[in-house]
Amino acid sequence: MVAAFDEMNGFGGEVRAPYRALAEWLGVQHLDTLRQKSAEAEVLFRRSGITFAVYGAEEAGERLIPFDILPRIISAEEWRRLELGIEQRVRSLNAFLYDIYHRQEILKAGKIPEELITQNSAFLPEMIGVDPPRGVYSHIIGVDLVRTGENDFMVLEDNTRTPSGVSYMLENRETMMHLFPDLFSRNRVRPVENYPDALLKTLESVAPGNLDAEPTIALLTPGVYNSAYFEHSFLADQMGVELVESTDLVVIDGLLRMKTTEGLKRVDVLYRRVDDDFLDPLVFDPTSLLGVPGIFDVYRSGRVTIVNAPGAGIADDKAIYSYIPAIIEFYTGKSPILANVETYNCREPASLKYVLEHLAELVVKEVHGSGGYGMLVGPKSTKDQIEAFRAKLIANPTNYIAQPTLSLSTCPTLADSSVAPRHLDLRPFVLIGDQVRLMPGGLTRVALKKGSLVVNSSQGGGTKDTWVLQE
Amino acid sequence: MLGRTANDLYWLSRYIERAENIARLLEVGYRIVLLPREGESFHEEWRSTLESAGCMQGYMQRHGELISQNVIDYMLFDTSNPSSIASCLANARRNGRAQRTALTREMWESLNSAWLEFSAIRPVTVTSNSLPELLDWVRSRSALYRGALLNTILRNDTYYFSQVGTFIERADSTARILDVKYYHLLPSSEMVGSEKDNYQWAALLRSVSAHRSYRWVFKDHYRPLKIADFMILNRQMPRSLRSCYDELTAALRDLAVFYGARHDCQMTAEATRDLLLEADMSNIFQSGLHEFVQDFIGRNNKLGNEISAAYHFSD
Numbered sequence: 001m002v003a004a005f006d007e008m009n010g011f012g013g014e015v016r017a018p019y020r021a022l023a024e025w026l027g028v029q030h031l032d033t034l035r036q037k038s039a040e041a042e043v044l045f046r047r048s049g050i051t052f053a054v055y056g057a058e059e060a061g062e063r064l065i066p067f068d069i070l071p072r073i074i075s076a077e078e079w080r081r082l083e084l085g086i087e088q089r090v091r092s093l094n095a096f097l098y099d100i101y102h103r104q105e106i107l108k109a110g111k112i113p114e115e116l117i118t119q120n121s122a123f124l125p126e127m128i129g130v131d132p133p134r135g136v137y138s139h140i141i142g143v144d145l146v147r148t149g150e151n152d153f154m155v156l157e158d159n160t161r162t163p164s165g166v167s168y169m170l171e172n173r174e175t176m177m178h179l180f181p182d183l184f185s186r187n188r189v190r191p192v193e194n195y196p197d198a199l200l201k202t203l204e205s206v207a208p209g210n211l212d213a214e215p216t217i218a219l220l221t222p223g224v225y226n227s228a229y230f231e232h233s234f235l236a237d238q239m240g241v242e243l244v245e246s247t248d249l250v251v252i253d254g255l256l257r258m259k260t261t262e263g264l265k266r267v268d269v270l271y272r273r274v275d276d277d278f279l280d281p282l283v284f285d286p287t288s289l290l291g292v293p294g295i296f297d298v299y300r301s302g303r304v305t306i307v308n309a310p311g312a313g314i315a316d317d318k319a320i321y322s323y324i325p326a327i328i329e330f331y332t333g334k335s336p337i338l339a340n341v342e343t344y345n346c347r348e349p350a351s352l353k354y355v356l357e358h359l360a361e362l363v364v365k366e367v368h369g370s371g372g373y374g375m376l377v378g379p380k381s382t383k384d385q386i387e388a389f390r391a392k393l394i395a396n397p398t399n400y401i402a403q404p405t406l407s408l409s410t411c412p413t414l415a416d417s418s419v420a421p422r423h424l425d426l427r428p429f430v431l432i433g434d435q436v437r438l439m440p441g442g443l444t445r446v447a448l449k450k451g452s453l454v455v456n457s458s459q460g461g462g463t464k465d466t467w468v469l470q471e
Numbered sequence: 472m473l474g475r476t477a478n479d480l481y482w483l484s485r486y487i488e489r490a491e492n493i494a495r496l497l498e499v500g501y502r503i504v505l506l507p508r509e510g511e512s513f514h515e516e517w518r519s520t521l522e523s524a525g526c527m528q529g530y531m532q533r534h535g536e537l538i539s540q541n542v543i544d545y546m547l548f549d550t551s552n553p554s555s556i557a558s559c560l561a562n563a564r565r566n567g568r569a570q571r572t573a574l575t576r577e578m579w580e581s582l583n584s585a586w587l588e589f590s591a592i593r594p595v596t597v598t599s600n601s602l603p604e605l606l607d608w609v610r611s612r613s614a615l616y617r618g619a620l621l622n623t624i625l626r627n628d629t630y631y632f633s634q635v636g637t638f639i640e641r642a643d644s645t646a647r648i649l650d651v652k653y654y655h656l657l658p659s660s661e662m663v664g665s666e667k668d669n670y671q672w673a674a675l676l677r678s679v680s681a682h683r684s685y686r687w688v689f690k691d692h693y694r695p696l697k698i699a700d701f702m703i704l705n706r707q708m709p710r711s712l713r714s715c716y717d718e719l720t721a722a723l724r725d726l727a728v729f730y731g732a733r734h735d736c737q738m739t740a741e742a743t744r745d746l747l748l749e750a751d752m753s754n755i756f757q758s759g760l761h762e763f764v765q766d767f768i769g770r771n772n773k774l775g776n777e778i779s780a781a782y783h784f785s786d
Binding site: 046047048224229230233234236237242243244245247248258259260261262263 | 472473474475476477565568569571572576579580583584587628730732782783786
């Protein structure tokens with residue numbers, strides 16, 4: 001495989017412009033100093049309680065996502081292009097959601113096979129004809145980007161349901177500013193700290209119409225044992241809204257209400273961090289203890305806004321992913337600014353044949369999987385693993401997509417014995433309400449194991465602060 | 472504010488206050504056990520410590536016999552004991568984590584680091600030499616949390632519910648110490664002036680952190696009536712029942728103003744405070760200290776229940 005593009009050194013040679021100040025600084029740092037700073041960062045994270053739970057891990061409890069102290073840097077010019085591409089993409093995704101829950105023009109035009117939508121468990125027939133305020137379904141989207149060259153950013157996947165990680169973006173920055181104030185004086189880094197404010201504005205802008213007073217907003221969490229609980233409480237705190245669990249909510253007289261010290265109080269906008277299935281046991285999973293019975297009726301009658309809307313997940317379904325360029329063209333009339341990664345839908349016989357012949361070179365993912373579980377990374381797998389996966393693939397091809405193994409860009413990272421290149425991706429967070437608001441930066445995830453391409457925190461990945469430079 | 476939030480804040484404060492009170496009781500108990508003494512064994516001291524903490528029954532079920540090491544282990548580390556310091560810190564932190572949004576960063580960090588540090592202690596490493604240091608540490612962590620609360624929290628319902636929890640717990644603790652330890656000392660009070668006696672009275676005051684302030688206020692030797700007066704009716708003593716009720720009525724009055732509504736709990740608190748305001752120590756002794764304290768503990772519990780009902784702690 002060709003050497004990967006390095007964020008600092010390109011394909012070798014001169015240090016790239018956005019990294020010059022960092023490289024100069026790094027050149028005079030002792031490894032021991034860096035290690036000590038790294039240890040200090042860990043203490044800071046642990047004290048503030050930034051932990052996550054790993055599903056299925058015995059010793060789980062609370063763990064820290066490893067933080068790497070060397071930042072990932074994006075120039076103003078690079079960011080401008082990403083910004084345009086992301087805005088185009090998220091507007092298209094919302095237009096697509098509106099369409100498939102209304103007239104389904106895109107299906108009539110034959111741009112997407114109908115059964116991919118109608119037979120998809122992420123498509124909610126209950127949402128047909130529902131009109132969310134401003135026509136927005138997915139208000140908070142995390143767009144996962146990978147880079148393979150100087151000008152080659154690609155979208156690896158969209159997260160249109162309940163994307164997480166934004167609290168790490170914010171805390172990583174806090175920690176870096178605490179540990180390395182001098183680095184910030186040498187680089188003009190655009191701030192990200194107004195994210196909670198932008199989120200609050202977005203939520204307020206999609207409140208139901210005809211309210212007598214300012215909308216009351218609440219954030220619904222599954223509870224303290226959820227892996228992203230820290231983030232839920234962090235965001236509620238930063239926005240100054242109530243953090244509620246389903247037992248704090250009740251539907252009475254056609255309105256959603258929360259149980260306060262002064263009795264019941266109406267909730268107008270619910271930023272929910274529970275999945276669709278668990279939202280309303282009367283409509284979806286009847287065994288759910290996390291949901292609020294009757295909330296879907298309140299939603300359908302337009303008296304509460306649920307963010308993101310139920311059914312928004314159809315837009316980030318992996319089976320739909322390969323149609324996103326067509327979706328963008330269909331709704332905007334323009335070609336996509338950000339490319340997709342080439343993708344084989346194993347449901348198509350020709351693609352399946354190709355995938356089976358090239359398993360050792362490809363990354364194969366479950367259509368409904370997430371978090372790096374249930375996937376095959378061909379070049380990193382043993383023959384036995386590949387053969388075992390082949391059997392699963394043949395048994396149920398519609399459940400899989402495949403992509404070429406990308407040579408993800410690398411970035412200098414503090415490893416055991418030295419500073420060394422490690423592969424990474426980028427998840428910018430974008431808010432869609434009365435306008436599109438994109439934070440300059442995002443969450444950079446880095447695979448800490450040498451050569452590894454899996455950046456998920458559940459699989460040994462860490463994070464870095466992400467700097468977007470001022471012009 | 473959610474009713475659940477109010478409930479968690481109230482209990483968070485109670486647990487922090489309880490950890491501190493338990494640390495003080497243990498410190499005193501341990502000092503007395505170290506004393507050379509005739510006749511009566513150290514068992515009595517541990518008995519009164521456990522009774523003051525409301526842990527006697529649980530302890531006897533678990534260990535059956537009063538042994539210093541077991542008492543210390545039960546009160547410090549045993550998570551089956553809901554009032555052990557380990558349980559208090561874990562519960563306080565659990566409540567704090569569930570209400571992370573209601574706490575300031577300083578409050579949360581003091582809570583979280585207290586729990587992390589305490590969890591890292593291996594019980595076998597706690598020897599008689601390191602015990603005082605550990606108990607000091609518990610008190611300092613409680614003080615740090617209270618300090619963070621007082622210095623950083625908005626003066627709204629978050630603050631009021633925290634105050635209410637702290638002072639209901641403190642009033643309960645002081646009342647129990649009076650009922651158990653003070654009562655236990657009374658029969659020997661005729662031997663005023665004996666060295667042991669003085670030491671015991673000092674220890675009693677020490678368990679409410681008042682052995683030096685007593686001298687400042689009274690400029691006198693330890694006298695049973697004055698000690699009781701100091702712990703019950705004195706408005707300067709920050710752990711007296713009167714002080715606790717000054718704080719409680721203030722916090723509840725602020726809550727009523729904040730929400731624009733009064734409930735039964737405001738009236739109950741004010742009635743108890745009026746009682747403490749008007750009471751006279753010699754009258755209390757005449758009609759029975761034990762009865763007085765029992766009545767007080769009952770009133771204090773009733774107040775807790777009324778607050779819980781008024782503010783929908785668990786609907």
